[in-house]
Structures are given as structure tokens and as C-alpha cells.
Amino acid sequence: MIVVIDYDVGNVRSVCNAFRYIGCEVALSSEPGAIRDALGLVLPGVAAFGYAVNALGSAAELVKEVALSGKPLLGICVGYQMLFETSSEYGLHDGLGLVRGKVGPIPPGRVIPHIGWNQVKLPGDMDLFAGLGEAKHFYFAHSFCAEVADEQARVAYADYGFDLAASVQKGNIYGVQFHPEKSGRTGLKVLENFYEICENRKSREV
Amino acid sequence: MLTRRIIPCLDVKDNRVVKGVNFLNLQDAGDPVALGARYSDEGADELVFLDITATIRSRETIVELVEKVAENVFIPFTVGGGIQTVEQIDTLLRSGAEKVSVNTAAVENPEVLGEAAQRFGNQCVVLAIDARRSKEWHRHPADDFENTGRMPVPHRPGRWQVCVKAGTEPTDIDVVEWAVRGAELGAGEILLTSMDADGTRAGYDNELNKAVTDAVNIPVIASGGAGTLEHLYDAIVEGGADAVLMASITHFENYTIKQIKGYLRDRGIPMNL
Numbered sequence: 001m002i003v004v005i006d007y008d009v010g011n012v013r014s015v016c017n018a019f020r021y022i023g024c025e026v027a028l029s030s031e032p033g034a035i036r037d038a039l040g041l042v043l044p045g046v047a048a049f050g051y052a053v054n055a056l057g058s059a060a061e062l063v064k065e066v067a068l069s070g071k072p073l074l075g076i077c078v079g080y081q082m083l084f085e086t087s088s089e090y091g092l093h094d095g096l097g098l099v100r101g102k103v104g105p106i107p108p109g110r111v112i113p114h115i116g117w118n119q120v121k122l123p124g125d126m127d128l129f130a131g132l133g134e135a136k137h138f139y140f141a142h143s144f145c146a147e148v149a150d151e152q153a154r155v156a157y158a159d160y161g162f163d164l165a166a167s168v169q170k171g172n173i174y175g176v177q178f179h180p181e182k183s184g185r186t187g188l189k190v191l192e193n194f195y196e197i198c199e200n201r202k203s204r205e206v
Numbered sequence: 207m208l209t210r211r212i213i214p215c216l217d218v219k220d221n222r223v224v225k226g227v228n229f230l231n232l233q234d235a236g237d238p239v240a241l242g243a244r245y246s247d248e249g250a251d252e253l254v255f256l257d258i259t260a261t262i263r264s265r266e267t268i269v270e271l272v273e274k275v276a277e278n279v280f281i282p283f284t285v286g287g288g289i290q291t292v293e294q295i296d297t298l299l300r301s302g303a304e305k306v307s308v309n310t311a312a313v314e315n316p317e318v319l320g321e322a323a324q325r326f327g328n329q330c331v332v333l334a335i336d337a338r339r340s341k342e343w344h345r346h347p348a349d350d351f352e353n354t355g356r357m358p359v360p361h362r363p364g365r366w367q368v369c370v371k372a373g374t375e376p377t378d379i380d381v382v383e384w385a386v387r388g389a390e391l392g393a394g395e396i397l398l399t400s401m402d403a404d405g406t407r408a409g410y411d412n413e414l415n416k417a418v419t420d421a422v423n424i425p426v427i428a429s430g431g432a433g434t435l436e437h438l439y440d441a442i443v444e445g446g447a448d449a450v451l452m453a454s455i456t457h458f459e460n461y462t463i464k465q466i467k468g469y470l471r472d473r474g475i476p477m478n479l
Contacts, residue, residue, distance in 0.1 A: 184281050
């Protein structure tokens with residue numbers, strides 16, 4: 001079962017609906033037992049960074065520990081930003097620090113927030129995007145973005161007048177700045193790929 | 207680069223999609239959940255659901271509708287119609303809507319835009335404006351007021367006035383000024399409907415669209431009057447719209463979303479196709 005971590009931030013229902021739609025068993029939970037037993041974890045987030053970190057509270061250490069043990073983790077939007085070390089949204093906040101890098105405001109000189117469909121160039125070696133070709137459009141809605149400084153991480157970029165880090169992958173840790181649950185068929189395919197990654201890892205363990 | 211967006215609009219009455227002409231003569235266009243799912247599958251960029259009855263009872267059914275839509279539609283969707291309070295907005299967002307549009311309530315109580323933006327972020331606050339070209343017979347508003355005691359409606363040639371309560375009540379508010387103020391107050395997007403063009407399939411009011419898109423920095427969704435593919439192109443190029451809303455031309459299957467997007471892409475408009 002995929003566990004979507006429940007910590008009272010915005011629209012988590014849509015993420016669960018999308019997993020259910022692709023035929024995946026999914027639960028919304030913050031119970032330590034459920035997090036440890038999950039096939040894979042999803043860290044959603046529609047909120048300000050600091051609010052989200054506080055709301056996650058003591059579950060943060062557990063999510064970090066479970067992710068470092070090799071369980072697939074997918075961060076979405078602010079959940080993606082929380083994978084990094086720090087964010088400067090409304091004050092300086094620490095993230096989970098699973099991927100080196102920091103989160104800051106989208107550079108001025110363009111429309112902010114970045115809302116709408118933008119094209120992401122998909123590197124062939126990121127298994128989250130398997131079967132999707134070289135580039136696809138995804139739905140974005142955010143004002144802050146990540147600057148990835150981790151040499152072990154693979155990054156997919158979108159062009160918003162600068163190279164916007166749209167997705168990151170470091171081993172079993174995945175993150176997407178866009179909303180796969182709101183990106184139509186393409187987004188559902190990303191969630192299917194994540195589900196498959198989780199299943200494959202489990203079958204390797206057995 | 208962000209793409210321009212194609213947004214089918216579903217006017218909902220008694221749990222059915224309906225479509226009228228100049229806000230009147232409604233025709234049935236099907237089940238909202240099924241139609242929404244069809245558009246999502248076909249590649250629409252977003253959807254708008256407007257509860258055009260907006261009674262207390264319909265507000266409860268619209269929440270149920272939003273929940274059902276969210277189980278079947280995996281693109282962003284906006285819900286509007288009779289929304290008055292931040293609590294109602296909260297309920298609709300939690301039920302699965304990406305954005306909520308406010309119309310009459312924002313005119314009566316402009317603070318609602320700012321309160322909603324602070325709580326949920328301005329990306330989910332849409333200011334819906336029903337615009338009507340100022341009419342000749344408003345030429346002597348002061349006289350009208352003295353004689354009748356009714357609110358004066360100024361005659362401003364080449365301008366547009368804001369109408370509220372599903373277009374039934376004209377106000378003395380200028381559309382362009384209201385759009386600018388709405389953006390300052392916290393709206394993240396403007397849904398601009400020309401009442402004169404609505405349902406006529408004779409083309410968008412691009413003078414109106416241009417007047418508003420030139421005046422604000424937030425995205426504007428042009429609405430009312432789509433009849434041909436060229437109309438959509440004109441709304442984007444002449445009107446400066448970031449997104450185009452349509453109902454009749456897609457509900458009754460004159461054009462598919464794919465045809466629309468293919469046409470616009472071939473004419474050089476960035477599309478998610």
C-alpha cells in the first residue's frame with residue numbers, strides 16, 4: 001500500500017484519488033506503523049514551507065529514517081521542496097535534508113506565481129518518467145523553487161526564462177515540483193511509474 | 207514557457223450541464239461528472255464548473271459534485287457560483303477544487319478576495335467579472351436617479367460595466383477599474399465574461415479582453431462568444447488572453463479539444479498537446 005502522509009496541508013484528497021484511479025491501494029495516514037509498513041511514501045503539500053514543516057512535526061524524523069532505509073519516497077510541490085536542506089519562504093526553515101540544495105523565491109522578471117502547464121525535459125535515466133519520451137507538459141502552481149546542489153541527484157528542468165528544477169531523483173528519493181495528480185494522463189503515468197518502482201523494490205526484497 | 211490554456215466551462219443547474227444564449231434560453235448538455243471526465247481525457251488544460259442556480263440547497267449539492275468530479279478528473283478545476291464566504295471556499299478546496307471563483311460577493315464585500323488569498327494563496331482565488339457594454343439608455347443617469355431614486359448607471363462610451371447576480375443587476379462599477387482593484391486585493395486570476403457575446407458564437411469581445419489584459423498583470427481567462435477556432439486565436443492574439451473559456455462549441459461536439467489545440471499550435475500559439 002502507498003501511504004500518503006497526512007499532515008493537514010491543503011488538497012491531499014486529489015493525490016489519493018489519483019492513486020486510487022490508477023488501481024493502486026492507497027491510505028492517508030500519519031501513523032508510525034503505517035509509514036514503516038508502506039510500500040512507498042508520498043509527501044504531498046499545498047502550503048507555505050514553514051507551515052508544512054511545523055505541521056509534519058515529529059513525523060519528519062520518521063519519514064527521513066524510512067527514506068534513508070531505502071523505501072521509495074515521492075515529494076510533491078511543497079513536499080518536494082521539503083526534501084532539500086533549507087527554504088527561505090517567510091523566514092529560514094530547515095527541510096528534511098535528504099537532497100542537498102536550497103529553496104528560494106522564483107527569480108523576479110516573470111509572472112509569479114508560476115501557474116499553468118509548462119514543458120519539462122525528461123532525462124532518459126530518470127525512471128519516474130519511463131515511457132514518457134523526451135519532454136512533456138505538467139501543471140505547476142508555486143512561487144518558490146529549488147536550487148539543487150547534490151552531485152548524486154538527477155534533475156529534470158523546465159524553462160521558465162531560467163532552468164527551473166522541476167523534478168529530482170536521488171536513489172529511492174523522488175520529488176516533483178509540479179502536480180502529477182493534476183497533470184492529466186501524463187501525471188497519472190508518473191504516479192504509475194512511482195507505484196511500479198515501489199512494487200519492484202518490494203519484489204527484490206522478497 | 208507556459209502554454210495558453212483551453213478551458214471548457216460547465217454551467218450546472220439541478221446537477222445537469224446547461225448552456226444558454228446571453229445568459230438565457232438554457233439547453234441541456236449532459237452530466238457534469240461525465241462531461242468533465244471526457245474533457246480531462248481529451249486533453250483540456252483546466253475546467254470551470256459554475257453553479258448557475260446558486261441557492262442554499264444547490265450549494266450543498268455543488269460540494270457533492272466537486273467531490274465526485276475530483277474522483278474522476280485529474281486536471282485543475284475551478285468552482286464558482288454564489289460563493290460568499292472564506293469558509294465556503296475552504297470547503298470547496300478541501301473537496302478537491304483547485305480554485306474558486308467569486309463574483310457578486312466580491313463586489314458586495316471586496317475584502318473576501320484578500321482574506322481568501324491570505325489563507326489559501328492567490329493562485330486559488332479567481333475573480334469572475336460579468337461585463338456588459340455600457341448602453342445608450344444610460345445617458346442621463348443623474349436624471350434617472352432624481353426621478354427614480356435608483357442607483358445611477360453611468361454612460362461611458364466604449365466602456366463596460368460590471369453586472370452582478372448572474373448578470374441580472376448592472377452596477378456603476380467600471381470593469382477595467384474593478385479588474386485592477388481585484389488583482390490588488392488578492393485575486394490571482396480574472397475570469398472575464400462578455401455578456402453581450404455570451405452564447406452567440408460570434409466571437410469574443412476582444413476590445414474588452416485587451417482593455418483588461420493591458421491593465422492587469424495576473425492571467426485573464428476570456429469568456430463568452432467562442433464560435434470558431436479563429437475566435438479562440440483572436441482572443442489570445444488580439445485580446446491578449448492567457449486562457450480561453452468555451453462551452454457551446456465543445457459541449458455539442460462541434461470541435462474536439464485536440465482539434466482546437468492542433469489549430470492554435472499550428473498558428474504559433476504554445477499549447478500543451
